Amino acid sequence: MSNEENNKEIKELLQQALAPLKDPELRRDLWPQMLRKLDEQPARVPWFDWALAAILSAVLLLFPGVIPALLYHL
């Protein structure tokens, strides 16, 4: 059986079991839900920013000599 025939047969069987959705329509405006989601999200700091801050703090504690050099470059 060729690929095309193979696909066609399975396609027909699939369409019998799971009918294609012809022009599905959205029945309500989702903007109010979107606004709720926007309001719910607190201003979160990503975990990698915390990790970076922790690494930087550790470096400054372990090597306080770099602080003047760091301040000079800032």
Next chain:
Amino acid sequence: MELLERFAAGDLEAFEALFRAHQKEVYAWVVRIVRDSGIAEDLTVETFWRIYKSRARFHPAGNFRAWARRIATNAALDHLRTARREIELPEDLASPGAADPAVSHETREQIKQAFFQLSAKYRLVATLALIEEEPYDEIAEAVGISAALVKVRVFRAVRILRKKLHSLGAEVGAK
């Protein structure tokens, strides 16, 4: 300033305008993949939430529709990966009068069973290419892979489905 530029700059009114202009299209794409209207609504909102979060990375000269569809496809794919079990297609979403009397109820159930056992990436392309008959290049653009790779995934999905159907005892090829 253009709408897309205002959106990229973080203007909420511009985002609302884009949301209202594209929500139906995003929903229609997602519901074809997940086949559940409630989940598709949630994923539409999730899509736009991702869009809003990554607005700074959007180039105003770019194609918003294609970008939104790519993000929607990823959101739907994430859902397929995490959803434990497929929810039955609600009757209001099924196209009426499609049942062929030559295909028994048992065979249809076996096909569904085999289909829902496919991994997310194969189910995604099989749904869009075989059930919804979307063109390969559109699927490729939405998934972010080449049309040739879509074809390969469809071929593999068909092969897996055929094997699963045989193992379930379905009469494939006898029709």
